[in-house]
Amino acid sequence: MTRSGPLRPATGTEAAGAPLATRVPLGDLGTEVAGLTSRGARFAGLFAIPDPSGTRLVAVSALPGSLVVMESHVPAGQDSFPALTPMVPAAAWYEREIHDLFGLHPSGHPRLDPLILPLAEQSSRPDPMEAAGPHAGPGERPGEGPYRSNRPAELDSTPLPAHLKGEGVFTIPYGPVRSGVFESIEYLLETAGEVVPHLRSRIHHKHRGIERSFEGMTTADAVLLAERMEGVASVAHAIAFCEAVERISGATIPRNAELLRVVHAELERIANHLDSMIRHTEAAGQAVAFARLSLHKERILRLVARLCGHRFGRGVVQPGGVLGPPRAGSSEVLTALERIEASLRADTDLLMRTPSFLDRLRGTGVLPRDLVAAHGALGPVAKGSGQLDDARLDRPYAAYARLGWEPFRPRDGGDALARQWVRLDEIWGSFHLARQALDEMVEPAPWHVPLPDADGEAIGWAEAPQGEVLYLVKVEQGRVTRVKPRSASFHNLAIFPAAFPKDIFTDFAFIEASFGFSVAGAAG
Amino acid sequence: MPWITRGLSEGVPTSRYPRQPDGYGPTWFGSVAVRSQQDTGREIVTGQVGTGSGRGVVECPTGAISAAGSQITVDRGRCILCARCIGNEPGIFESDPSVEVAVSGREMLVVVDGDSGPALGQEDDARLIQLQASLAKRTRRLHRSIHIRHVDAGSDGSEEWEIAALTNPVYDVQRLGIFFTSSPRHADVLLVTGAGSAGMLEPLKKTFDAMPSPKVVIAAGTDAISGGLLAGNYATSGGIGEALPVDVWVPGSPPSPFSLLHAILLAVGLLPARSAGATDSLDTTRPSRRPNQRRRTGRRAKRAPEGQGQ
Numbered sequence: 001m002t003r004s005g006p007l008r009p010a011t012g013t014e015a016a017g018a019p020l021a022t023r024v025p026l027g028d029l030g031t032e033v034a035g036l037t038s039r040g041a042r043f044a045g046l047f048a049i050p051d052p053s054g055t056r057l058v059a060v061s062a063l064p065g066s067l068v069v070m071e072s073h074v075p076a077g078q079d080s081f082p083a084l085t086p087m088v089p090a091a092a093w094y095e096r097e098i099h100d101l102f103g104l105h106p107s108g109h110p111r112l113d114p115l116i117l118p119l120a121e122q123s124s125r126p127d128p129m130e131a132a133g134p135h136a137g138p139g140e141r142p143g144e145g146p147y148r149s150n151r152p153a154e155l156d157s158t159p160l161p162a163h164l165k166g167e168g169v170f171t172i173p174y175g176p177v178r179s180g181v182f183e184s185i186e187y188l189l190e191t192a193g194e195v196v197p198h199l200r201s202r203i204h205h206k207h208r209g210i211e212r213s214f215e216g217m218t219t220a221d222a223v224l225l226a227e228r229m230e231g232v233a234s235v236a237h238a239i240a241f242c243e244a245v246e247r248i249s250g251a252t253i254p255r256n257a258e259l260l261r262v263v264h265a266e267l268e269r270i271a272n273h274l275d276s277m278i279r280h281t282e283a284a285g286q287a288v289a290f291a292r293l294s295l296h297k298e299r300i301l302r303l304v305a306r307l308c309g310h311r312f313g314r315g316v317v318q319p320g321g322v323l324g325p326p327r328a329g330s331s332e333v334l335t336a337l338e339r340i341e342a343s344l345r346a347d348t349d350l351l352m353r354t355p356s357f358l359d360r361l362r363g364t365g366v367l368p369r370d371l372v373a374a375h376g377a378l379g380p381v382a383k384g385s386g387q388l389d390d391a392r393l394d395r396p397y398a399a400y401a402r403l404g405w406e407p408f409r410p411r412d413g414g415d416a417l418a419r420q421w422v423r424l425d426e427i428w429g430s431f432h433l434a435r436q437a438l439d440e441m442v443e444p445a446p447w448h449v450p451l452p453d454a455d456g457e458a459i460g461w462a463e464a465p466q467g468e469v470l471y472l473v474k475v476e477q478g479r480v481t482r483v484k485p486r487s488a489s490f491h492n493l494a495i496f497p498a499a500f501p502k503d504i505f506t507d508f509a510f511i512e513a514s515f516g517f518s519v520a521g522a523a524g
Numbered sequence: 525m526p527w528i529t530r531g532l533s534e535g536v537p538t539s540r541y542p543r544q545p546d547g548y549g550p551t552w553f554g555s556v557a558v559r560s561q562q563d564t565g566r567e568i569v570t571g572q573v574g575t576g577s578g579r580g581v582v583e584c585p586t587g588a589i590s591a592a593g594s595q596i597t598v599d600r601g602r603c604i605l606c607a608r609c610i611g612n613e614p615g616i617f618e619s620d621p622s623v624e625v626a627v628s629g630r631e632m633l634v635v636v637d638g639d640s641g642p643a644l645g646q647e648d649d650a651r652l653i654q655l656q657a658s659l660a661k662r663t664r665r666l667h668r669s670i671h672i673r674h675v676d677a678g679s680d681g682s683e684e685w686e687i688a689a690l691t692n693p694v695y696d697v698q699r700l701g702i703f704f705t706s707s708p709r710h711a712d713v714l715l716v717t718g719a720g721s722a723g724m725l726e727p728l729k730k731t732f733d734a735m736p737s738p739k740v741v742i743a744a745g746t747d748a749i750s751g752g753l754l755a756g757n758y759a760t761s762g763g764i765g766e767a768l769p770v771d772v773w774v775p776g777s778p779p780s781p782f783s784l785l786h787a788i789l790l791a792v793g794l795l796p797a798r799s800a801g802a803t804d805s806l807d808t809t810r811p812s813r814r815p816n817q818r819r820r821t822g823r824r825a826k827r828a829p830e831g832q833g834q
Contacts, residue, residue: 117723117759177675177727179706181688184676184724205723208678209759221585224606225753231680231778275685288527294692295537301689305552309619311780312682315606323611343534350526520681523721 021058021069026081029059029072034087036061036068042376042389045491046084046094047472047484048102055102057081059091060459060470062376064394067459080105090375093494101211113200116207116523168192176205183519189505196500196508201493206523214483219245219319219451222480226471227314229485230521232272235264236464237471237485237521238317243397244460244473245319246451254446257321258399262437263333264304264313265398265462266430271300272465272516273380273423273430279513280420281351284360292347299340307333321448330438337438341431348424361417365499365511368414375495378488379467380426381515384419386412391463398462403436405429416514423516426465453478464488466517487521538696541782542789546623548782553605555775556588557620558596558635584609586746586753600625601633601749601763604777626742626774626787630765633749633773669701670792673711673735677728677764678721678754683745683778687715695781702788708734713791716768717778719747719754720761732768740791743770744784746777 024032037043041061049056054076061068074081083106084091095106096115106112175186186202210229214222226241227234239261246253274297281289301311307326308316316322326333351357367377372385382389388408392400406429411418457474467488474482492515499511539546588602589609596616598609609617627633674687690697691704705711708731716728732741743764746752751762764770774787 176724177708177731181674181684181704182676183679183681183684184718184727205727206676206678206718206721207723207759208719208721208754209757210754212759213754213757217585220608221753224585224604228604228680228747228753228777231682232685234682286527288531291693292530294689295534295694298689298692298694301685302548309552309607310605311552311686312778314777346533347530350530354527518681519676520679 021071024070024072026057026072026074029057029070030082030084030087032070033059033061033084033091036063037088037090037374037376041068043088043090044376044468045470045486046091046098047486048098048104049472049474049482049484050102052076054078055104057098058472059084060472062389062394062468066395067461069459074104079103080107083107083109085109090491090494093490114204116204176202185519189508191505194504196503196505199497199500201496203493203519203523206519208520208524210485210524211483214480217480218478219475219480222483223318224314226483226485227312227317229524230464230466230469230487230489230518231312232275232518233268233464233466233469233487233521235261235268235313235317236462236469237487238314239265239398240460240462240464240469240471241473241483241485242317242319242460243462244458244471245475247458247460248456248473248475249451249454251320251449251451253321253449255399256325256441256443256445257447259437259441260322260326260447261317261398262400262403263326263434264307264316266434266437267300267304267307268313269430269465270427271297271304273427274300276380276423276513276516277348277351277420280361280416280510281357283509283513284357286351286354286357289347289351289354289357293344293351296340296344296347299336303333303336303340306336318448320451321446324447325443330441334435334438337431337435341428344427352421352424358417360507360510361420361514362415364416364507365503365514366413366415367495367499369412371495371498372414375498376491377467377495378491379463379465379516380419380422381467381492381495383408383422384411384514385414386410389468391461391468395461397460399437399440400433402440403433406432416510419514419516466521467492485524487518487524489517489519489521490524493517493522537693538699539694539782541695541785546782548623552621552780553607553610553619554621554623554780554783555600555619555625556598556603556605556607556609556635557618558598559616559618583612586750586755595636597634597636599634599750600746600775601630601773602746602752602755603775604746604752623780623782624786625776625779625783626772626790628772628790630749630770630773633775669703670713670788671703671705671711672713672715672788673705673708673731674715674717675724675728675731676717677724677748677767678718678760679745679747679778680718683717683747686778686781686784687717687744689781690784695785697785697788700789708732709736711735712739713788714739714741714768715744715784715788716741716748716764716770717744718764719751720764720767722759722761725761725767728764728767740771741768742772742774742787742791744774744787745779746775749773749775752777 033043041063044060044062047058049058055074057072057074059070081104083095085095085106086108093115095109096112098104099106099112100114100116169190169192172189172191173186174189176184184205186205188200189196190198210225214225217225223238223241226237229237274293278290278293278297281293304313305311306328309327367385369385369387372382372387377387378389409425411421455476460471460473462469469488470486472484473480496515503511585606586602586604588599590597607619610619676684689695714732714735718724743749747754748764751760754760755762772787772791774783776783
């Protein structure tokens with residue numbers, strides 16, 4: 001096992017399909033990854049890439065300063081592999097996903113419920129023995145993998161999980177059509193009444209098959225789709241995708257483009273964190289705070305639209321740079337930012353001194369630090385439990401390495417209140433970063449460089465408001481042949497149930513809002 | 525007490541739309557329009573995804589642009605507003621900042637050259653009148669405050685933000701007697717976002733069936749109208765029109781809050797079915813049909829207590 005730096009830039013000289021990283025025998029992948037995590041690495045994901053001779057399993061771990069990528073090969077015809085989950089629990093959802101989409105059975109997985117595909121579709125699945133069912137042909141799933149050639153799993157619809165037993169325990173299904181304007185997700189709350197010892201999240205309702213739609217696109221088109229993977233974090237996803245593409249072609253993008261990417265990414269972060277806080281205030285019945293924060297969020301979205309013509313910053317980030325200069329002058333934007341920040345500070349200062357609000361957050365949804373560390377949680381969810389992991393600092397991209405940072409305050413309460421403080425800290429940090437980036441932009445200067453044609457694979461990353469986003473991208477002859485986006489929402493949602501044991505039904509809205517995940521990003 | 529002063533600190537930020545035009549729109553791309561083609565005199569070839577943007581070739585990631593000879597049409601129901609066509613061919617395409625992009629017929633989203641609005645000939649006029657009549661038939665019994673049930677059928681998440689924005693102090697739809705409701709049982713409008721992911725089609729149909737008649741369905745966003753970039757993959761349908769009878773279509777990726785508001789007002793018959801231009805219909809206020817007044821006059825047994833749910 002070796003460390004491969006921040007993924008050797010896959011230059012144009014590398015052949016298509018060249019391995020991303022260290023090859024590890026299939027049987028050793030789990031122990032190798034577990035060894036890394038025991039030495040302080042964060043498990044960042046397990047992904048499948050089909051190739052003609054079978055399926056490649058790519059395990060990504062994060063160390064400060066680099067990503068460690070290990071790869072094993074599952075030969076064609078073999079439909080199972082030794083599960084990583086018993087040794088690396090954070091791999092549980094990744095293996096369920098691989099099982100659903102590629103039909104590979106992670107043997108030894110403790111609970112292989114379906115995750116990504118709709119239940120109805122699974123129950124009517126063709127018997128694998130009958131080979132060519134309607135979906136059995138190649139090309140139906142991401143990367144042309146065989147469609148579920150293994151034995152169908154037990155359905156997720158049994159009323160109780162094996163490990164929650166007791167008198168009077170029952171399940172409350174909540175969703176996917178929920179009360180209010182929410183993304184569709186279904187929760188199964190397992191309870192004996194009032195307290196919620198366990199819950200399960202069903203994200204498959206929103207699975208859109210994005211990975212499959214990427215295939216065959218040009219990189220210019222694919223970035224449009226990346227923006228729609230997790231619509232509220234469009235900029236972060238576009239940056240992560242473009243970082244991967246730029247790494248493949250070995251290009252360096254213009255300084256101004258890097259700075260403009262930072263401006264948009266930080267405005268997006270402010271809007272997302274405000275959204276999370278808005279949902280807190282709504283749940284707590286803080287009508288004025290709700291109205292005020294909603295107003296600030298609207299102002300941020302309008303400022304983004306003023307900069308680029310789109311309220312979510314779509315179309316700005318492109319492979320090779322950005323579309324062009326901002327449509328508003330730096331001084332105008334700086335003035336607007338200053339006004340918003342001053343007004344927002346007055347509101348949040350008051351909000352964080354309002355007892356009826358703080359009482360609902362304090363001690364709610366506590367995530368212990370060791371659990372957060374073991375799972376490798378991301379973004380504000382991790383920072384609220386004292387686990388500082390931020391791709392902008394640890395593996396700087398765009399212009400982050402050159403910008404000044406306000407030191408992070410440690411927040412280790414682990415509850416919804418700590419996560420709220422983290423978001424507030426990040427909001428002020430984002431204003432600070434956006435201002436610096438605007439100050440440093442100079443005109444006239446190039447905003448875009450043409451990317452040389454190059455085949456290869458690379459991983460790109462960005463710190464979305466929800467946490468680190470990874471894009472595993474493979475390009476062949478100018479076309480994207482495999483894209484695996486990994487949103488922080490997907491990774492964090494797996495430990496969502498762990499925040500509940502001591503909490504009651506009415507805490508649900510706060511805990512959910514404090515996680516701040518996007519279902520679209522989780523379901524793919 | 526301090527919250528009272530905070531709440532009043534910056535005056536009233538609320539838009540006067542639809543009674544008065546709102547000046548916000550022109551900062552973004554509302555929709556793509558086709559400039560008049562009379563003087564370019566060259567043949568236009570539309571390309572499939574990724575054919576490159578050589579001279580005379582217009583590439584569109586979602587295939588929203590089509591051409592027959594020199595006649596170019598843009599299907600706004602498929603356009604995701606990436607604005608690439610405007611960047612590549614500014615002589616042919618231009619941005620139309622109008623926020624009033626909702627229409628009452630799918631075909632009306634297809635625009636031709638020289639017309640910034642929906643494609644309408646004499647034949648279309650007749651069809652439009654028919655559409656208006658059928659829409660009015662559906663909605664005229666909604667003589668009271670309007671309750672909207674939103675269902676996400678596989679959106680990217682941004683549409684939910686824009687819908688939620690309708691309740692912020694800027695748009696404040698409650699001032700128009702419009703409310704979001706948790707229960708489909710007293711909902712009048714079904715506001716659907718997302719392209720129709722396989723896992724949401726059944727819950728979507730069940731929600732629709734659980735609503736009382738008359739009911740109006742709004743397809744909100746390009747994904748909901750046509751599936752956008754995801755159309756036709758294994759997990760996503762080509763828009764929710766395949767599953768439900770859609771009455772109002774509002775394109776955008778995502779549609780802005782003003783566009784959503786326009787769609788809602790159109791759906792409940794408070795605006796004429798076709799807006800000839802932003803200012804025309806913005807000025808169209810018919811006091812006798814304003815929702816607040818309807819609420820006073822049109823109480824019905826179906827009406828449920830307001831302010832429940834979230």
